[in-house]
Amino acid sequence: MTAHESRRRDAAVSVAAGVLAVAASYAVAGATASFVASPIDRAIVDGTPGAIVTFMIENVGEPAHLLHLGGAVAVAVGLFGACVFGGLRVAHRVGRPLGGTVLAAGAAWLLATGLTGAPVSAVAAGLSAGVVTAAGVSGAVPDAVDPSRRQALAAVAAIVGVSGAAALIGRNRGGDAAPAAAPAPGAAGAEARLGEVEAASLDVASDDLHGLVSPIDEFYSVDIAEFEPEIPAAEWSLTFTGETGSDLTVDYDELTEREAEHRLVALRCVGEDINERKLDAAVWTGTPIAPLIDAVDPEGACDCAMLRGEDGYYVQFPVDVLSEGFLAWGMNGRALPPTHGRPVRVLIPGHWGETNVKWLTEIELLETEEDGYWEERGWEGTGPVNTVAKLWDEGITDLGDGRTELAGHAYAGTRGIDRVEVSTDGGETWTDAELSAELPDEDAWRQWRHVFEPDGAHEVVVRATDGEGTLQPAAESGSVPSGASGWVSRTVNG
Structure with missing residues (x-):
């Protein structure tokens, strides 16, 4: 085999290894922040100029999410493929198959760990890269220029089959197959409140048109990226920073021990068309945010605040508007689902859905206004909703x-x-x-x-x-x- 043919073969093996490494990561992590494509997807979303974001929303709509997700997966495949390509070339040049395999597997594991911060789940990507590298240097993978198409097709079929199985496993690990959420803390009165709201609903002929409460699995959801943060309630906290009179951090138990309220709140997406189906309502369980703001800014010295979520999203509000807000940890009597911000999100009465930050972790009090995520991209979504x-x-x-x-x-x-x-x-x-x-x-x-x-x-x-x-x-x-x-x-x- 010539040097050129060897490089072509290694390149083909590397692409296959990249696909398998990404598929293995998805099989272990599912559609979560621990999936290796997740941080890449977030970087693509954050780095896309506002004009392009607006164009895609107006002209492409929901499928635009698939475009940046596909781009993230392609980048991930390329990065892991590069790890394997380096291992293969080292193995060929120094005649150390084991050394090349260890190098490729270690580099892939370090890459996955660096991307996700999850060293345990990163093992799946490292092992996949190592296995394919070992096969490549041992000759178990057919030459990319082998005239025997049957052998090459068998290898492609194996890659597709393993990747498909990994994708199926990963999907089952995601929200689609998640068990029903447990009752929300303090939700004893939620069922009664749900009954009151449903009793006020009209008796319409259509069985498909829901009443005044939207089922959780039909409630619309829009996020800046495809992968939801995973924050165990025991590890969650909300920290008040910035121009505060005193520092304050509240953990999940401290928050949910406060007196719970059950509010019917509707949310509408600022990016929807006039008759699109991004308007829903639920009975949310939570507690008012005003007492916490008063505790950190008793003199009312700060005029505005920046709310930040674990997903990197941020929204700025006047403090007097924020003080009307509600910290929710329950939805329709159940613990807040991951896609709606588990363990805690904020609800700001009368404002567009995008302002109600999910996975809320920080409120920074400010003396001067700053643009939020969507304002930086040309939107004015923090105002009151349109009728x-x-x-x-x-x-x-x-x-x-x-x-x-x-x-x-x-x-x-x-x-x-x-x-x-x-x-x-x-x-x-x-x-x-x-x-x-x-x-x-x-x-x-x-x-x-x-x-x-x-x-x-x-x-x-x-x-x-x-x-x-x-x-x-x-x-x-x-x-x-x-x-x-x-x-x-x-x-x-x-």
């Missing part, structure tokens, strides 16, 4: 007697919803919809319902009036920079 009335597909139901039921949800943050109107003639005339009972929660949504007899195709338009008497604006705008606006319009056939 909206939704009409999704599952809210349109043929009742079978010549009538059609239209039903949906309306939300205006802490302003509340006073009225929802429906037009079945494209906005020429309007009829008040039936509304669900008004609840005492300051940041709740309401359901609406309207029944009519269609006689062909109708252009249905819905609009809401908030609790301050302000009609939802008709002018349409996209989500950038401060949330979508306009009236939802749908064609309904009789």
